[in-house]
Amino acid sequence: MTVQTPTPLAQIVPESAPFSEEQRSWLNGFFAGLLSLDNAGVTALSPAQNAAMMEQAEDDGAPWHDPSMPMTERLQLAEGKPLPRRLYAAMAQQDCGQCGYVCETYSAAIASGAEGRLNLCAPGGKETLRQVKALMEEPGASAPAAPIEAAPAAELGPKGRCRENPALATFLSRRKLNGAGSEKETWHVEFDLSESGLDYVVGDAFGIVARNDPRLVDAVIALLGARPDAEIGGKPLRDRLMEDCALGPAPDALFQLISYVTGGEARAKARRLAAGEDPDGDIDRLDVLGTLHKFSQARLSAEAFVEALDPLQPRLYSISSSHNATPGRITLTVDTVRYKIGTRPRWGVASTFLAERVEPGDKVPVYVQRAHGFGLPADPATPIIMCGPGTGVAPFRAFLHDRQATKAPGRNWLFFGHQRRACDFFYEDELQAMKEAGILTNLTLAWSRDAGEKVYVQDRMRERGGEVWAWLEQGAHFYVCGDAKRMAKDVERALVDVVAEHGGRSSEEAIAYVASLRKAGRYQADVY
Known part of the structure; x- marks a missing residue:
């Protein structure tokens, strides 16, 4: 079996750049080694x-x-x-x-x-x-014993089915899901897939190839001191930064480049930052723009600067619609990321792209990412329990629409929670209608900012523990979607507690029971 040999990179630092031949040779070698990671x-x-x-x-x-x-x-x-x-x-x-x-x-x-x-x-x-x-970089790591044959470079995956070969979908609309008084900004976003040839199944994710905010791009170019129309790799610099380069946390390669073109204390600090240290306690402020501001004395060529940046990655979102219910259309449930570090506003790339920059009728590069072990049971009669607070409700809205469209007989139980019922009850009307129609057997709600003590979905699970246990013993599949670091772990602990209390098991036995659910595909998580 053979291993794909990466295509050699062109000379990165141009001869016109203000470096000696020795410096240019070092930089070309450095970036060729480092940036081949992005081939x-x-x-x-x-x-x-x-x-x-x-x-x-x-x-x-x-x-x-x-x-x-x-x-x-x-x-x-x-x-x-x-x-x-x-x-x-x-x-x-x-x-x-x-x-x-x-x-x-x-x-x-x-x-x-x-x-x-x-x-x-x-x-x-x-x-x-x-x-x-x-x-x-460990000894022997570069000589694997059993290499796997890589796909030829010319053989991209099917169009719209992988990140390397996106298709074009038409942006249709966005509708704000929060009411007055909410601390959040969440959008119901809709695309038309009819010209893309794409379909999907519930549980899949939708990849968005977004563009950076022009305001941020222009600020970066201004601090770089470059011309927006300077051609970099066949594109104007402004387009390269808008479409191809990540402008979030500064990569180590940028600190390395700065360390080479500066001297004294600036060089020492840049080297320490490249090594993962935080010499001035400001690492959280050092996105690409913040780094250019911090090291304003560095004179960087536009070519070397662009090559030092990470590629702009697509963003994946859980799909909140069913192809069986609305063929040719796809919807997402998107929290807009906006925050401040110091006095500077920061914006999530894809979330603000979807919230404010893309317009109805625009064509957006997209792809469908097939789910890895997250989807409805094969038997439509199997009961399901779904925990999806906030935007974690997205795939479960898709599940419910799919089961409604296919007339699946299985019972459905949704645990949904957010901050305030009055302004953060996403899809309230349709969920209540599904409850009245019998599609939703149970709709259990938790609000963490309404009057009184904070209540979360895991609290509601413990309160309804006897019923949860009964559903599990009747073969129900359990699903959770949302924050991986805290919420999903809290839900898993609550499930272990339910099994221990209502299943009459020790803690160790309850943990083993939940692990057996996971192994059997009856406990599935979509976390981020």
Whole structure:
């Protein structure tokens, strides 16, 4: 079997850049080594290769596969394991599919040499990238014993079915879901898929290839001191930064570049930042714009600057509609990310793109990411329990619409919660209508900011524990969607408590019972 050889990169630092021949040679070598991680010619494994990777995985139970577990603990659990398992522990453990794999097969693909890009784990971010790079620099890591044959560069996945080959969908509309007085900004977003040829099943995710905010791009160009129309890689600089480059947390490569073109204290600080240190206690402020401001004395060529940035990653959203109910259309439920660090506003790239920048009729590059072990039971008569606070309701709205459209006889129970009932009860009218029509057997609500003590979905689960246990014993599948670090873990603990109390089991037995549900595919999570 052979391993795909990455396409050689062109000279990155132009001869016109203000460097000596020795400096230019060093920079070209540095970026060629570092930025080959982003070589777009290597694609993710096909579904068959993904399955083959999974079959080859070591059967060690992967005790670190928990998105709420800190990186240090995950690596300790994987200590002494073969390289693919330690790489696996370094991933974000969310199995979100944004990288084109799941955590386990992405790790195996890197270790085998089938995947050269080390920076695809978006949820893991810089922490995962640094650890993966460190593991791959260990002796022997570059010579895997059993390489997997990579897909040829010319063979992209089917159009609209992978991040490397998106299709175009038409943006139709957005509708705000919050009422007056809400602290949130959440949108019901709709696309027309009729010209894209795409379909999907409930549980799948929808990839959006968004563009950066022009205000941020223009501010970056101003601080860089470059011309917006300067051609970089066949595109004007402004277009490259808008469409291709991540402008969030500054990558280590940018700090490395700054350390090379500055001197004295600035060089020392840039080197420390590139090594993961925080010399001035301001690392949370150092996105790309903040870094240019901090190191304003650095004179960076536009070409080297662009090559030092990470690629702009697509964003995945849980689909909140059913193809069986509304063929040719797809909807998302999107929280708009806006916050401040110091006095500077920050914006989520894709969420603000969907909330304010894309207009009805615009064509947007998109793809459908097939779900990895998250979907309705094969038997439509199987009862389901769904926990989805906030935007976590998205896939469960899809489940309910699908079961309604297909007249599935299985009972449905939704736990939904948010801050305030008066302004944060997403899809209230349609959920209440489903309850009245008998589609929703139970609709259990939790509000954390209404008068009185805070109540969350896990509290409601414990209150209705006897019924939850009865449904599980009758074969129900249990689902949770939402925040991986806290909410999903709290829901799992509540489920263990329910099993212990109402199933008459010890804590250890209750944990084993929930683990058996997960192994049987009856406990499924869509977390982020």
